[in-house]
Amino acid sequence: MGIAALDHAEMIGSPDPQAPAFVAGTSFDLEAGHGEVSSARLVATAHGVYEAALNGARVGDRVLAPGWTSYEYRLQVQTYDLTDLGLAAQGNRLSFEVGNGWWRGSFGFHGADANYGSDLGVIAVVLISYADGHLQRVVTGPDWQVTRSRTTFDTLYDGQHIDLRITAGDPQPARLVELDRATLVPQVDGGVVRHESLSPQKIWTSPSGRTLVDFGQNLVGWIRFTAPADPGREITLRHAEVLENGELGTRPLRSAKATDVITCGEVAEVVEPTFTFHGFRYAEVSGWPGELGVDDLEAVVVHTEMRRTGAFRCSDEKVNQLVSNVVWGLRGNFLDVPTDCPQRDERMGWTGDIAAFSPAATKLYDVGDILHKWLLDLRAELPARGFVAPVIPDIFKHFSGGDHAAKIGPTCVWSDAAVWVPEALWNAYGDLERLRQHYPGVVGHLDSVEAVLSPTGLWDTGFQYGDWLDPDAPPDRAADAKADVGVVATACVVRSATVAAGFASLLGHPEDAERFTALADRTRAAFHEHYVDATTGRIRSDCATVYALAISFGVVDGRLREQAGERLAEVVRAAGHKISTGFAGTPYVTWALTDTGHIDDAYALLLQTACPSWLYPVTMGATTIWERWDSMLPDGSINPGEMTSFNHYALGAVADWLCQVVGGIRPAAPGYSAIEFRPVPGPGLDWAESSLETPHGLAACRWQIADGQLTVTVVVPDVPARLVLPNGDSHHVGLGEHSFTIPAV
Numbered sequence: 001m002g003i004a005a006l007d008h009a010e011m012i013g014s015p016d017p018q019a020p021a022f023v024a025g026t027s028f029d030l031e032a033g034h035g036e037v038s039s040a041r042l043v044a045t046a047h048g049v050y051e052a053a054l055n056g057a058r059v060g061d062r063v064l065a066p067g068w069t070s071y072e073y074r075l076q077v078q079t080y081d082l083t084d085l086g087l088a089a090q091g092n093r094l095s096f097e098v099g100n101g102w103w104r105g106s107f108g109f110h111g112a113d114a115n116y117g118s119d120l121g122v123i124a125v126v127l128i129s130y131a132d133g134h135l136q137r138v139v140t141g142p143d144w145q146v147t148r149s150r151t152t153f154d155t156l157y158d159g160q161h162i163d164l165r166i167t168a169g170d171p172q173p174a175r176l177v178e179l180d181r182a183t184l185v186p187q188v189d190g191g192v193v194r195h196e197s198l199s200p201q202k203i204w205t206s207p208s209g210r211t212l213v214d215f216g217q218n219l220v221g222w223i224r225f226t227a228p229a230d231p232g233r234e235i236t237l238r239h240a241e242v243l244e245n246g247e248l249g250t251r252p253l254r255s256a257k258a259t260d261v262i263t264c265g266e267v268a269e270v271v272e273p274t275f276t277f278h279g280f281r282y283a284e285v286s287g288w289p290g291e292l293g294v295d296d297l298e299a300v301v302v303h304t305e306m307r308r309t310g311a312f313r314c315s316d317e318k319v320n321q322l323v324s325n326v327v328w329g330l331r332g333n334f335l336d337v338p339t340d341c342p343q344r345d346e347r348m349g350w351t352g353d354i355a356a357f358s359p360a361a362t363k364l365y366d367v368g369d370i371l372h373k374w375l376l377d378l379r380a381e382l383p384a385r386g387f388v389a390p391v392i393p394d395i396f397k398h399f400s401g402g403d404h405a406a407k408i409g410p411t412c413v414w415s416d417a418a419v420w421v422p423e424a425l426w427n428a429y430g431d432l433e434r435l436r437q438h439y440p441g442v443v444g445h446l447d448s449v450e451a452v453l454s455p456t457g458l459w460d461t462g463f464q465y466g467d468w469l470d471p472d473a474p475p476d477r478a479a480d481a482k483a484d485v486g487v488v489a490t491a492c493v494v495r496s497a498t499v500a501a502g503f504a505s506l507l508g509h510p511e512d513a514e515r516f517t518a519l520a521d522r523t524r525a526a527f528h529e530h531y532v533d534a535t536t537g538r539i540r541s542d543c544a545t546v547y548a549l550a551i552s553f554g555v556v557d558g559r560l561r562e563q564a565g566e567r568l569a570e571v572v573r574a575a576g577h578k579i580s581t582g583f584a585g586t587p588y589v590t591w592a593l594t595d596t597g598h599i600d601d602a603y604a605l606l607l608q609t610a611c612p613s614w615l616y617p618v619t620m621g622a623t624t625i626w627e628r629w630d631s632m633l634p635d636g637s638i639n640p641g642e643m644t645s646f647n648h649y650a651l652g653a654v655a656d657w658l659c660q661v662v663g664g665i666r667p668a669a670p671g672y673s674a675i676e677f678r679p680v681p682g683p684g685l686d687w688a689e690s691s692l693e694t695p696h697g698l699a700a701c702r703w704q705i706a707d708g709q710l711t712v713t714v715v716v717p718d719v720p721a722r723l724v725l726p727n728g729d730s731h732h733v734g735l736g737e738h739s740f741t742i743p744a745v
Contacts, residue, residue, distance in 0.1 A: 032089075062191040067192060104117060195331075198216065213285060218281040221277060338361075390414045390465075482545070494524050538567065591661070620636075628643075631646055662685070686704065699715060
């Protein structure tokens with residue numbers, strides 16, 4: 001069962017290839033004389049997105065299936081259990097509604113359309129097993145009928161239009177659609193599903209007289225409501241993340257219209273636009289009959305099915321809100337692909353964002369399946385490029401406005417995702433077989449980088465995003481960072497080559513291990529020769545990012561590491577403990593301060609509320625992580641840069657440090673097969689607690705300072721574990737709960 005079952009089916013589509021959506025269906029009876037039905041399964045996938053129904057009941061809980069993969073190489077196939085849906089002896093009706101999704105329709109830069117193909121299609125088989133072992137198949141083919149969909153328009157950026165007056169009309173024979181069966185692969189993750197719904201917190205009239213709704217949380221999904229029986233009435237929903245001057249702040253959406261239009265029909269019906277999604281906290285509603293009430297709408301939250309595994313809380317509620325913002329940013333952007341943002345005309349799998357954020361993600365959710373799926377796409381895409389593209393799936397090659405990736409080649413941090421994301425998954429889950437599947441991407445990335453190093457041994461050639469969105473960069477020049485791009489890139493080579501050497505040894509590739517170790521050593525030596533003042537320890541461009549990377553990536557050690565730590569602390573203090581790092585440096589600056597003995601400075605950086613800082617957006621009412629430190633300015637206006645999102649998780653990478661250092665739970669071996677509890681209290685917090693459902697059970701750590709005493713309590717799963725207290729005392733702790741009290745420092 002699975003992909004092979006589709007050998008008997010054909011992909012079908014609408015007789016009108018230009019139809020924005022269509023419904024394909026067939027009727028079938030059970031085959032008599034074989035006893036009771038023992039099981040029934042549906043196996044399906046599509047070019048586009050689909051929803052299946054059997055006898056009027058929705059099949060499964062997935063939305064936007066089959067999701068987005070590198071369709072040229074991998075098209076996921078879903079399997080559903082129909083056994084309990086009540087097949088009738090006669091007259092069963094199976095149908096599929098198919099829309100554009102990522103396959104076709106405006107998606108990408110420069111008005112890109114039909115990136116993967118102009119034809120929508122669905123392929124499916126129902127497998128019915130009987131008590132006597134007989135197998136009945138119901139397969140898609142030219143005998144199926146196609147009828148009109150009520151969806152008259154649908155794109156992920158612009159929204160969905162649904163006309164409830166439309167009836168099926170006369171059925172027409174389905175048209176066969178071309179399918180490359182070699183692309184069919186099993187579903188890897190749980191797919192996108194609905195999670196919860198949020199009610200409006202406030203409804204009011206804007207200065208321009210428009211009806212606005214606040215759901216109280218920046219989220220990703222759509223609005224569900226009951227459309228009244230009022231034929232021809234149009235109810236329009238516009239979405240935005242923020243308000244500006246009392247109206248929807250839509251400028252950050254750029255060209256994305258983010259608008260759903262529902263035309264009412266003869267009877268009242270519950271409606272939700274499931275062939276699109278929006279990033280929003282606020283909605284503007286027009287065309288509603290009478291006064292809109294809080295019970296009339298609900299915002300439906302959707303994202304990939306993931307299990308919440310980790311938590312962090314502390315005595316500062318602003319920090320707790322920061323962690324909540326990280327969680328909601330993760331949820332909104334882990335929608336089938338780990339995206340950069342969920343609201344504007346982008347929503348692509350930018351590699352730099354997930355390279356920075358993946359360690360933090362593993363501390364909050366079980367993200368093993370979705371990131372494994374994404375890394376399989378990365379591996380599939382790499383041979384054609386010869387390097388890791390900045391977005392995966394690599395949709396840039398389809399853009400009529402130009403293939404951005406082809407112009408830039410491999411880039412540090414972004415292309416390093418091929419190594420850093422598998423590293424995060426290995427540390428979190430310890431799955432050697434999955435690491436083996438990711439390894440070709442690791443090798444391909446290092447090969448591409450080694451080929452572009454300059455004769456000096458530095459990575460100072462080609463385009464680099466570098467320390468993207470340095471807070472001191474002008475709003476319209478995001479790459480103009482203080483950190484020298486060659487310094488950043490060369491440090492990344494050291495880290496990636498070192499990690500790759502470790503992977504090679506684990507997987508039984510000694511020649512690769514030797515090669516990557518030599519690459520790391522050569523690159524480290526070149527970094528020292530060209531970028532480090534051997535006397536003072538100063539690193540070229542002398543800013544927080546270069547010191548944080550040199551320390552965290554093992555580029556400097558001994559006396560130079562100590563000097564780098566001292567200089568980093570000086571730079572951080574000189575900035576008034578405001579953030580001075582971008583995408584490259586931010587995940588590591590608190591780590592580097594901590595690891596070189598400057599924990600007070602790390603805490604001061606965390607607890608800063610002035611702009612730029614992690615807590616400044618919290619003071620401005622943020623409920624997700626912003627793309628820029630100042631996506632909203634103190635006066636409530638939106639950053640003037642063209643690129644401004646209010647739901648980007650990259651700068652939320654600090655959650656990794658919060659969970660491991662402040663919260664104190666660290667993997668001492670891959671997959672937490674051994675654990676080190678090492679909480680590091682600091683000024684400004686009276687207590688902190690973290691927990692993580694590891695592959696071996698629950699681990700938890702709490703510390704509290706009261707009456708001059710520090711009490712640390714840990715919960716240990718059945719693995720070897722050690723508790724290291726701030727005074728240096730070390731205790732081996734076994735299964736269960738343990739508490740220790742020492743004088744607070």
